[in-house]
Amino acid sequence: MSEILLSARRFRVERRVVDVPGRGPVSREVVVHPGAVLILPVLSDREVVMIHNYRFAVDRELLELPAGTLEPPEPPEACAARELEEEAGYVAGRIERLCSFYTTPGFTDELMHVFTAHDLRRTAQRLEGGEQIRVEVMPLSEALAATLDGRIVDAKTIAALHLYKARHGVPA
16 A cells, blocks of 8 residues: 655655564655666776766765666666766767666665766757756776765765776776
8 A cells, every 4th residue: 555645756755554574564655766877978998977966955066977867668778868968968879788776775766777878979968957067077097086085975976986897897
C-alpha cells in the first residue's frame, strides 16, 4: 500500500507500508525518482570535461560531472547525450555505459546510469532556466586528485572517476 505525499516536477514522495518479517507492518517514506544519468566526457586519455554547477540544495557551486534526470520514456543513453550537450556544450561521437548504481537507497529508488562520452565535438550549451554552469577542461589526474583533497564532494562524480580509473588502468 502506498500514499502519495508530494508530487513534484522530477519526483514524488510516497508513504509505503511494508510487512517486515518479525515486526509486522512498517511505514516508510520513499522518494520515487525516474532515474538519472551521469556522463564522464573524455577528451583524451589525459583530459576530461568537468562542470562547476551551482546546487541550490547545498547553496554552493560544486565541481562535478554533467548529469541529469531521465524524462520517461527516454532511454538512459539518449538522456546522457542530451545532458552532455545541455550542460557541457559537447556532442559525443560515442557513448559507452560504465555502470549503474542506486544513489541513496535508504530513502529513494533513484538509479543512476553512468556513461563515458568519447569523440567529443564542442557545441553550445543549452542550459535550462535556473541552471548556473561553467565548463572546465581538466586533466584526469587533477580531477582524481580533487576527489581526494576535498575539492570534489559530489558522490556520483567521485564514484564515476574512480571506477573509470580502476577499469581503464589510469595512473594516479
